[in-house]
Amino acid sequence: MAPTKAPDSSRRSDRSRRAIHDAALALVTEVGYRRTTIEGIAARAGVGKQTIYRWWPSKAAVLMDAFLDLAGRAAEDAGAGSGSGAGSGGTGEPAPGIPDTGDLAADLKLVLRATVDELNDPALEAPTRALTAEGIVDAKLGAEFVHKLLDPQLALYVTRLRAAQEAGDVRADVDPRTALELLIGPLMHRWLLRTLPLTHAYADEIVDCAVGGLAPRA
Amino acid sequence: MAPTKAPDSSRRSDRSRRAIHDAALALVTEVGYRRTTIEGIAARAGVGKQTIYRWWPSKAAVLMDAFLDLAGRAAEDAGAGSGSGAGSGGTGEPAPGIPDTGDLAADLKLVLRATVDELNDPALEAPTRALTAEGIVDAKLGAEFVHKLLDPQLALYVTRLRAAQEAGDVRADVDPRTALELLIGPLMHRWLLRTLPLTHAYADEIVDCAVGGLAPRA
DNA sequence: ACTGCAAGACGATACGTATCGGCTCGTGCG
DNA sequence: CGCACGAGCCGATACGTATCGTCTTGCAGT
Numbered sequence: 347m348a349p350t351k352a353p354d355s356s357r358r359s360d361r362s363r364r365a366i367h368d369a370a371l372a373l374v375t376e377v378g379y380r381r382t383t384i385e386g387i388a389a390r391a392g393v394g395k396q397t398i399y400r401w402w403p404s405k406a407a408v409l410m411d412a413f414l415d416l417a418g419r420a421a422e423d424a425g426a427g428s429g430s431g432a433g434s435g436g437t438g439e440p441a442p443g444i445p446d447t448g449d450l451a452a453d454l455k456l457v458l459r460a461t462v463d464e465l466n467d468p469a470l471e472a473p474t475r476a477l478t479a480e481g482i483v484d485a486k487l488g489a490e491f492v493h494k495l496l497d498p499q500l501a502l503y504v505t506r507l508r509a510a511q512e513a514g515d516v517r518a519d520v521d522p523r524t525a526l527e528l529l530i531g532p533l534m535h536r537w538l539l540r541t542l543p544l545t546h547a548y549a550d551e552i553v554d555c556a557v558g559g560l561a562p563r564a
Numbered sequence: 565m566a567p568t569k570a571p572d573s574s575r576r577s578d579r580s581r582r583a584i585h586d587a588a589l590a591l592v593t594e595v596g597y598r599r600t601t602i603e604g605i606a607a608r609a610g611v612g613k614q615t616i617y618r619w620w621p622s623k624a625a626v627l628m629d630a631f632l633d634l635a636g637r638a639a640e641d642a643g644a645g646s647g648s649g650a651g652s653g654g655t656g657e658p659a660p661g662i663p664d665t666g667d668l669a670a671d672l673k674l675v676l677r678a679t680v681d682e683l684n685d686p687a688l689e690a691p692t693r694a695l696t697a698e699g700i701v702d703a704k705l706g707a708e709f710v711h712k713l714l715d716p717q718l719a720l721y722v723t724r725l726r727a728a729q730e731a732g733d734v735r736a737d738v739d740p741r742t743a744l745e746l747l748i749g750p751l752m753h754r755w756l757l758r759t760l761p762l763t764h765a766y767a768d769e770i771v772d773c774a775v776g777g778l779a780p781r782a
Numbered sequence: 783a784c785t786g787c788a789a790g791a792c793g794a795t796a797c798g799t800a801t802c803g804g805c806t807c808g809t810g811c812g
Numbered sequence: 813c814g815c816a817c818g819a820g821c822c823g824a825t826a827c828g829t830a831t832c833g834t835c836t837t838g839c840a841g842t
Binding site for chain 3: 571572575576577580606610611612613614615618
């Protein structure tokens with residue numbers, strides 16, 4: 347029923363793949379998602395349109411792959427950079443995790459600040475916005491986006507928060523998932539809606555509010 | 565330099581305007597934003613394309629107006645409904661505000677639950693998603709969206725939170741704006757990314773966490 | 783008469799598909 | 813070992829369709 351030939355991936359040109367990734371990311375940051383066209387990507391990458399249509403089902407899929415590639419490389423770089431003093435070994439396994447110094451608020455601030463920097467990085471902003479927006483409207487793509495990009499990152503928070511619960515730093519009756527969203531939600535809200543600038547100070551504020559609560563401690 | 569004739573709005577057909585609003589909303593919920601076209605809206609509304617292009621600069625603008633209209637009417641209805649016992653008079657001034665029973669958590673839960681219901685309303689979901697997504701990518705439109713739709717709603721929270729601060733229910737050193745985002749952010753996050761279903765229970769959980777804090781009270 | 787309106791023709795893009803040589807492989811025969 | 817040969821991806825481009833935003837044409841309301 348579906349002899350819709352599957353192309354032989356072993357013969358795929360890695361050169362073209364990378365050129366397409368780069369062209370897609372460049373165009374998205376230059377002219378925006380709406381005006382980024384498949385034909386434009388093909389032209390800029392020096393590639394035939396069919397080479398794109400052969401391997402990807404949609405513009406969003408191209409961008410998703412390109413972004414995953416970019417994020418992967420960025421993670422490797424970051425891993426190599428931050429691991430300079432620790433000698434992380436040669437495996438390249440990323441999983442940096444969230445530090446656990448025992449001071450929950452300080453640990454969270456560190457990571458939330460990093461997230462702020464990431465969101466403010468001009469090289470990542472346009473593609474991230476484009477993919478997020480597309481995922482908001484297209485449920486299928488959104489699920490893929492969440493599963494491939496967001497979940498792995500958020501899992502780190504969950505483990506750290508669980509550890510905090512065991513250490514008695516977080517109430518036992520709170521779902522770590524909810525706690526996580528209490529931290530990430532406001533950040534994303536401000537970034538997505540651009541209501542106010544996204545700063546380290548804001549990240550700190552969020553952590554303090556979330557951990558300490560809005561109500562005064564008796 | 566810009567004698568780009570401004571159409572005479574006094575001669576504008578209100579009938580066409582409403583028909584366009586309705587057609588735009590219907591199409592967006594039926595076939596999604598991407599496949600909603602200006603020509604489709606015109607055809608469904610029984611108007612000429614030029615009538616749309618004359619009064620709106622973009623598809624998003626049409627939808628924004630249509631949505632504002634819808635929200636306005638919904639607010640009137642809700643106001644009329646809830647005001648049945650109070651006899652709000654003939655002004656129709658909406659401004660329901662957030663109740664202040666003295667119990668901050670209970671008041672917030674009430675409003676957050678209402679927001680959850682609104683977000684889950686199938687008639688509002690598609691257009692809201694479409695506009696939000698568009699605003700995420702298009703800064704200009706996003707600002708308009710926030711200014712016209714979100715800010716008025718959020719201002720209610722700010723006043724209620726300020727009252728809570730004066731009553732000593734909220735720490736004085738917290739920016740009401742931040743407190744607000746601590747409540748709304750997680751809700752929007754879950755709705756936009758569809759990570760988990762959005763329920764009343766979740767709204768309650770958010771309020772409890774935000775007010776009480778993640779850390780156990782000594 | 784003036785002007786907004788419905789209807790639709792029009793050129794400009796972008797879409798997704800279909801082919802066309804060119805090139806690079808793997809294979810098998812001599 | 814060497815070389816022809818077929819398969820399949822590649823760049824390129826032509827094609828028909830869809831949508832865009834503008835422009836033109838009557839018609840109707842004021």
